[in-house]
Amino acid sequence: FCINSCNEKLQQLFIQLTLKSEQEEYEAEGIEWEPVQFFNNKIICDLVEERHRGIISLLDEECLRPGDATDLTFLDRLEDKMGNHPHFVTHRLADKMTRKTLERGDFRLLHYAGEVTYCVVGFLDKNNNLLYRNIKDLICQSKNAIISECFSSMDTDNRRRPETVATQFKNSLMKLTEMLMAKEAWYIRCLKSNESKQPDQFDEALIRHQVKYLGLMEHLRVRRAGFAYRRKYEDFLKRYKPLCPATWPHWRGLPADGVELLVQHLGYLPDEYRMGRTKIFIRHPRTLYATEDAYERCKHELATRLQAKYKGYKAKGEFRKQKEAATKIETCWRGAQARKEKEKRAWAVKVIKKFIKAYMNRGQLKTTDNSEYLAFVRQSYLNRLKNSLPKTVLDKTTWLTPPAVMTEASGLLRKIHYRLMVRKYVRGVTPQRKAQLQLKVVTSSIFKGKKESYPKSIPQPFVDTRISDQDINMRILSMIRNEHIKYSVPVIKYDRNGFKPRPRQLILTQAAAYMVEEAKIKQRVAYSSLKGISVSNLTDDIIIIHVTREDPKQKGDLVFQCDHLFEFLTKLSVIAKKENVVKVVQGSIKFEIQPGKEGVVDFSTGQEPMAYKAKNGHLMVVATRARTR
Numbered sequence: 001f002c003i004n005s006c007n008e009k010l011q012q013l014f015i016q017l018t019l020k021s022e023q024e025e026y027e028a029e030g031i032e033w034e035p036v037q038f039f040n041n042k043i044i045c046d047l048v049e050e051r052h053r054g055i056i057s058l059l060d061e062e063c064l065r066p067g068d069a070t071d072l073t074f075l076d077r078l079e080d081k082m083g084n085h086p087h088f089v090t091h092r093l094a095d096k097m098t099r100k101t102l103e104r105g106d107f108r109l110l111h112y113a114g115e116v117t118y119c120v121v122g123f124l125d126k127n128n129n130l131l132y133r134n135i136k137d138l139i140c141q142s143k144n145a146i147i148s149e150c151f152s153s154m155d156t157d158n159r160r161r162p163e164t165v166a167t168q169f170k171n172s173l174m175k176l177t178e179m180l181m182a183k184e185a186w187y188i189r190c191l192k193s194n195e196s197k198q199p200d201q202f203d204e205a206l207i208r209h210q211v212k213y214l215g216l217m218e219h220l221r222v223r224r225a226g227f228a229y230r231r232k233y234e235d236f237l238k239r240y241k242p243l244c245p246a247t248w249p250h251w252r253g254l255p256a257d258g259v260e261l262l263v264q265h266l267g268y269l270p271d272e273y274r275m276g277r278t279k280i281f282i283r284h285p286r287t288l289y290a291t292e293d294a295y296e297r298c299k300h301e302l303a304t305r306l307q308a309k310y311k312g313y314k315a316k317g318e319f320r321k322q323k324e325a326a327t328k329i330e331t332c333w334r335g336a337q338a339r340k341e342k343e344k345r346a347w348a349v350k351v352i353k354k355f356i357k358a359y360m361n362r363g364q365l366k367t368t369d370n371s372e373y374l375a376f377v378r379q380s381y382l383n384r385l386k387n388s389l390p391k392t393v394l395d396k397t398t399w400l401t402p403p404a405v406m407t408e409a410s411g412l413l414r415k416i417h418y419r420l421m422v423r424k425y426v427r428g429v430t431p432q433r434k435a436q437l438q439l440k441v442v443t444s445s446i447f448k449g450k451k452e453s454y455p456k457s458i459p460q461p462f463v464d465t466r467i468s469d470q471d472i473n474m475r476i477l478s479m480i481r482n483e484h485i486k487y488s489v490p491v492i493k494y495d496r497n498g499f500k501p502r503p504r505q506l507i508l509t510q511a512a513a514y515m516v517e518e519a520k521i522k523q524r525v526a527y528s529s530l531k532g533i534s535v536s537n538l539t540d541d542i543i544i545i546h547v548t549r550e551d552p553k554q555k556g557d558l559v560f561q562c563d564h565l566f567e568f569l570t571k572l573s574v575i576a577k578k579e580n581v582v583k584v585v586q587g588s589i590k591f592e593i594q595p596g597k598e599g600v601v602d603f604s605t606g607q608e609p610m611a612y613k614a615k616n617g618h619l620m621v622v623a624t625r626a627r628t629r
Helices: 002-029 042-049 055-064 071-082 123-127 133-140 145-150 165-181 204-213 216-225 233-243 255-266 285-360 371-386 404-428 431-447 474-479 565-576
Strands: 088-090 106-111 114-119 229-232 273-275 279-282 485-494 501-509 512-517 520-526 530-536 542-547 558-561 582-585 589-594 597-606 610-613 619-624
Touching (some): 002 106, 002 165, 042 106, 055 123, 071 088, 123 165, 204 216, 233 255, 255 273, 485 565, 501 558, 501 565, 530 589, 542 565
Antiparallel strands (some): 229 279, 485 501, 512 520, 542 558, 610 619
């Protein structure tokens, strides 16, 4: 009870000193003081120590009262005197719910830190714990220096009744209060982070309990009721001046003016701060937190700028060093290159002189003066010739013109190179390719420069036959089985009278040519009776075969169209061994229909190829114009 009463009194003193220091600081800075609402525990202190009405006074009176005084009579007197006090309750005064938590000998006080229940049993005895006079005399006579020193001031002749324990405590507390009021008090509050005294353990519930019962919240409420934060202008400006361009990096005026500019730049509202004589007062913590957050961001930005400036400075220094080193290296290198260039030029002068002299004597016989020049000419010509040799046998114009000294050697090399290309080409030709080329040579000798469609046929290969044995009637095969079939091709035959087109098969054997209609041989032309073959010089495919009529019953000349004209005529001339019978004619071609009667085939050019009987009775063949490149 005494300890809790002392804490209550110290809490009251603590609040009073806080209010006093706050008010003094406000007055010193010229800030208007605003009344602060807080819990004043003076009512609890008066409940305990008020003269003639407090618990201590009633306890002393009960101890000194004559008669049968007990702890319960003391509780009855408390109930009679303090029955209506809001911070005092007993079993009899409590309501139904609270009565369950109190014994009949208990009373409960509502301290600033919470409710505390006290049991009155032993209160009177403990309060009367007196040191009797005979014991005092004995202690004063002790030969122990420490004990005699402690009790030397006791007045053993004083006959007054000694003070009770509660009164002594009350007087000591009053002296302590007076001494503290006369001093500038500083408080240190110790908090236990956990009950087990272990590091790195923070019991939040325990900390909250200690903060509550040590009265720290009341102190914070008093501080926060006014302006929670205050700082001297110099310190505030020194810390937060980077936040305003007008104060950064150096403020040359008064600190108060700099702070005023700074808070205006930060956007402080008029009721959020006050400007004192030497300090700035900020009302709300959130304002300070926002300023601090801005300062933290600004620090990172400033750090980034400093890093950039420092890195730039270091890079520039490194660049200057590298540039100086590069300049030195370039100087040495250019000197070395200049010396080499000088040597090269001196050597080149000698070589050029020697070359000019050799060039002037190039037409003479080989001497010491022109031998190197002639060797150079030979080597240069051979190197150029190596990169420009003809690629094909037909290329007769790209051989480099040799200098006079290489004329004979160039002729020999040209012969060797062409013979080598011919040899490679001949070795690469297959038998099939050789046969094709031989046929193409025959075709070229017959039609080159004569028939307009010949150039277009050159890249087209010749085949062995255009009609397979399966497509020839078996009866026809049996009829000419003694003659080996060399070539066959489909054709369009034109009747001698009327020129009606009819599809036929033209078969070449070893002895004759057969015009076949399905299973019937329409006409047999022996190679020995072959008088000539006529074609036009245009792009048409009309062929006229002239035959010698040994028998009057034998049919006349053949007129037909063959899509593979060059291939057929080449095969026919080779098989019949009559390459000179093919004639390329310009204009009309006459042919014999029967003895004494002739027909005429006229040729012209047009947009579309066609063949028809003209009004004059001639066969009119229209060919397209050959495309020229």
